[in-house]
Amino acid sequence: MELRRRVEELLGPGGAVASRWPRYERRDGQRALAAEIALCLEHGGLLLAEAPTGVGKSLAYLLPSVLLALESEQRVVIATCTRSLQDQLFERDLPALLEVLGVRLAVARLKGKQNYVCPRALELQQGEGPEEDEVLETVRAWAAADPEGDLDRFPAADPEAFRRVRGRIAADPAACTLATCRRGRECAWVRARRVAAQARLLIVNHALLAISSGVEGLLPDFDVLVVDEAHRLEGVLLGQLERTVSRHRIEELLRLVGSPRERGRRGYGHGGALLARLRGYAAPLISGGGPPGATEAIERLARRVGEARQDLERLFVALEPRGARHEIYGARDRYRSAGDLLGGDFEALEAVLGHCAEFARGLQRLGLGLDGAGEAGGELAAELEQVAGRFAGVGADLQGLTDPAERDWVYWRTAGGRGVELHGLPITVGGHTRRMVLSRARAAVLTSATLSSAGDFSFIAGRLGLGEQHGVPYATCSTPSPFPLARQMRAYVHDGGRDEAAAVAEVVVALAAATGRNQLVLFTAHERLRRARARLLDVLPAGRLVLAQEWDGPAGIVSERFRASRGAILLGVQSLWEGVDFPGESLEILVVAKLPFSVPDDPLVEARGERLREAGSDPFHDDAVPEAVLRFRQGVGRLIRRGDDRGVLVVCDPRLLAASYRRPFLDSLPVPPRRVGSAADLAAEAARFLAGSEPVEDR
Numbered sequence: 001m002e003l004r005r006r007v008e009e010l011l012g013p014g015g016a017v018a019s020r021w022p023r024y025e026r027r028d029g030q031r032a033l034a035a036e037i038a039l040c041l042e043h044g045g046l047l048l049a050e051a052p053t054g055v056g057k058s059l060a061y062l063l064p065s066v067l068l069a070l071e072s073e074q075r076v077v078i079a080t081c082t083r084s085l086q087d088q089l090f091e092r093d094l095p096a097l098l099e100v101l102g103v104r105l106a107v108a109r110l111k112g113k114q115n116y117v118c119p120r121a122l123e124l125q126q127g128e129g130p131e132e133d134e135v136l137e138t139v140r141a142w143a144a145a146d147p148e149g150d151l152d153r154f155p156a157a158d159p160e161a162f163r164r165v166r167g168r169i170a171a172d173p174a175a176c177t178l179a180t181c182r183r184g185r186e187c188a189w190v191r192a193r194r195v196a197a198q199a200r201l202l203i204v205n206h207a208l209l210a211i212s213s214g215v216e217g218l219l220p221d222f223d224v225l226v227v228d229e230a231h232r233l234e235g236v237l238l239g240q241l242e243r244t245v246s247r248h249r250i251e252e253l254l255r256l257v258g259s260p261r262e263r264g265r266r267g268y269g270h271g272g273a274l275l276a277r278l279r280g281y282a283a284p285l286i287s288g289g290g291p292p293g294a295t296e297a298i299e300r301l302a303r304r305v306g307e308a309r310q311d312l313e314r315l316f317v318a319l320e321p322r323g324a325r326h327e328i329y330g331a332r333d334r335y336r337s338a339g340d341l342l343g344g345d346f347e348a349l350e351a352v353l354g355h356c357a358e359f360a361r362g363l364q365r366l367g368l369g370l371d372g373a374g375e376a377g378g379e380l381a382a383e384l385e386q387v388a389g390r391f392a393g394v395g396a397d398l399q400g401l402t403d404p405a406e407r408d409w410v411y412w413r414t415a416g417g418r419g420v421e422l423h424g425l426p427i428t429v430g431g432h433t434r435r436m437v438l439s440r441a442r443a444a445v446l447t448s449a450t451l452s453s454a455g456d457f458s459f460i461a462g463r464l465g466l467g468e469q470h471g472v473p474y475a476t477c478s479t480p481s482p483f484p485l486a487r488q489m490r491a492y493v494h495d496g497g498r499d500e501a502a503a504v505a506e507v508v509v510a511l512a513a514a515t516g517r518n519q520l521v522l523f524t525a526h527e528r529l530r531r532a533r534a535r536l537l538d539v540l541p542a543g544r545l546v547l548a549q550e551w552d553g554p555a556g557i558v559s560e561r562f563r564a565s566r567g568a569i570l571l572g573v574q575s576l577w578e579g580v581d582f583p584g585e586s587l588e589i590l591v592v593a594k595l596p597f598s599v600p601d602d603p604l605v606e607a608r609g610e611r612l613r614e615a616g617s618d619p620f621h622d623d624a625v626p627e628a629v630l631r632f633r634q635g636v637g638r639l640i641r642r643g644d645d646r647g648v649l650v651v652c653d654p655r656l657l658a659a660s661y662r663r664p665f666l667d668s669l670p671v672p673p674r675r676v677g678s679a680a681d682l683a684a685e686a687a688r689f690l691a692g693s694e695p696v697e698d699r
């Protein structure tokens with residue numbers, strides 16, 4: 001029987017899933033979605049599938065994926081954006097489904113290398129203080145007993161102390177290979193890859209999927225790909241493709257090379273910087289069978305370390321943007337030529353490029369000279385080769401970023417706490433999506449709660465380079481929400497005047513006083529959040545909990561505190577617009593400070609706009625509006641997470657009702673928003689609605 005029919009039967013009334021799934025609820029949308037996905041998996045092609053919260057999207061793609069992997073020789077890869085969803089699928093949803101179906105299947109999850117404990121680093125690491133010593137001891141006991149070595153799963157009694165040591169005991173993606181380390185048998189990362197290679201269904205994350213296209217053997221070949229949280233794929237690909245050079249990146253390499261007396265911080269191998277080790281025990285081995293003049297070569301490189309540090313200092317002083325500190329700090333300053341960056345003086349740049357090339361060449365030659373020098377010599381040779389490769393890489397990046405000639409790239413510099421950084425990105429990820437993600441599978445499903453702008457998928461498809469014109473035709477499907485949203489939600493527009501901080505504070509204070517419910521306030525920029533926070537702290541009565549993302553902790557920490565509180569106010573930017581779950585009373589009021597348009601003078605936005613204009617498109621209507629609509633939908637999606645939730649949305653931006661481009665924003669709301677005269681009236685209406693006694697699911 002074809003896969004689609006089997007999936008429909010299993011999810012249909014009396015089917016195995018319907019009758020055996022714990023707390024199964026009949027969801028017609030889920031069944032229809034699963035059938036569409038099964039069709040795509042069986043016959044190939046690309047499906048963009050939008051399914052809002054409550055549809056049961058995970059089961060809708062897991063079921064056909066499991067059946068296909070069970071009954072054919074095909075391997076399925078499922079990629080999520082967040083590691084938390086990856087864990088939920090692997091630890092909860094997938095085992096439950098296999099049990100319901102009464103089948104066994106080789107399944108695995110694989111995360112990025114830096115998520116696994118490194119036994120070598122763990123052994124060498126010493127705590128800074130008794131708290132860290134205690135954590136390290138517990139991690140050692142846990143690592144000995146837990147074969148997976150996934151640091152996300154370590155049950156930290158002291159999360160703060162664990163957070164501090166985590167980076168120091170994790171596998172370092174850039175600093176080791178199996179050739180440089182003899183601990184392969186104990187290595188959690190090596191083990192995880194071995195298990196992944198055997199799996200018929202493998203759960204990974206977007207970042208690993210993207211990296212794997214350039215790393216031979218990182219993921220086994222696969223036939224079918226399901227990408228969940230697909231609205232975030234473009235951002236992840238951009239993150240992978242971005243080239244960055246900072247002073248820190250080059251200094252880190254110089255530190256690894258060191259001078260003959262320096263020791264390395266992590267103490268890899270026999271401990272200490274490469275030149276110290278070469279001089280200490282390897283030089284005789286090199287001079288025995290290696291290139292003539294090895295000792296002189298080591299001394300020359302040692303002298304070069306000091307010169308390189310001085311030239312690096314000169315270069316990064318020259319790269320500093322000009323202007324008042326408060327104007328340049330944190331700003332993304334676009335440049336289009338080497339002259340924009342350095343004026344006419346390229347001497348320090350050429351010197352640093354020369355050092356990178358010399359270190360790359362010199363270290364590689366020394367490594368070749370260690371060939372055949374026994375196991376320890378072989379390990380050092382591999383380390384030399386790897387650091388040589390990193391010098392070559394940073395040299396190539398520095399050359400590329402200071403000679404911004406690629407027409408399809410955009411370049412900018414930032415100045416901040418870590419000093420000046422140079423950045424470069426491709427303006428569009430289309431070709432990369434096809435090469436890095438889609439070309440590797442014969443069938444692919446991209447799914448998310450938000451993929452369309454008012455039912456139109458062309459924006460996300462355009463951003464990802466999909467469509468007939470790119471040789472990647474796609475089908476789409478949208479599943480309606482199973483929730484009675486019109487009964488569950490009220491939406492208001494508050495026009496509090498031009499001062500955004502004052503308008504937001506006025507409405508939040510009124511809502512807090514009238515309802516006492518949890519409020520999430522979403523901003524489009526940190527600076528806007530900062531101003532509103534200052535205003536709120538001025539006018540709110542004492543005792544009201546106000547949490548601000550980054551101010552009071554990263555998104556995960558402030559979200560936890562918010563979830564556990566009542567009457568709290570959480571101020572968020574960026575990551576809190578999406579992917580956070582606040583069900584029930586943990587979120588009943590959502591305030592959107594402004595429609596979430598990107599900043600028009602951001603280098604990437606500006607460059608994208610230029611390309612669109614050249615192609616005859618209108619960057620505002622064809623790109624900025626649909627992008628903002630998707631982001632708006634993601635933000636609004638935080639409010640109603642369950643069938644019995646009740647929530648109030650307040651948008652403090654009158655453009656939602658007045659702007660010429662308002663229609664797709666309005667169409668994305670399940671209820672039409674109303675303008676209410678004053679903040680006090682709005683708060684009183686919201687309080688009445690939230691106190692409503694009729695159950696929302698009583699249709």
Ligand code: SF4
Binds near residue numbers: 181184188190
């Ligand atoms: S290969 Fe060695 S150094 Fe690298 S993560 Fe594994 S144990 Fe650590």
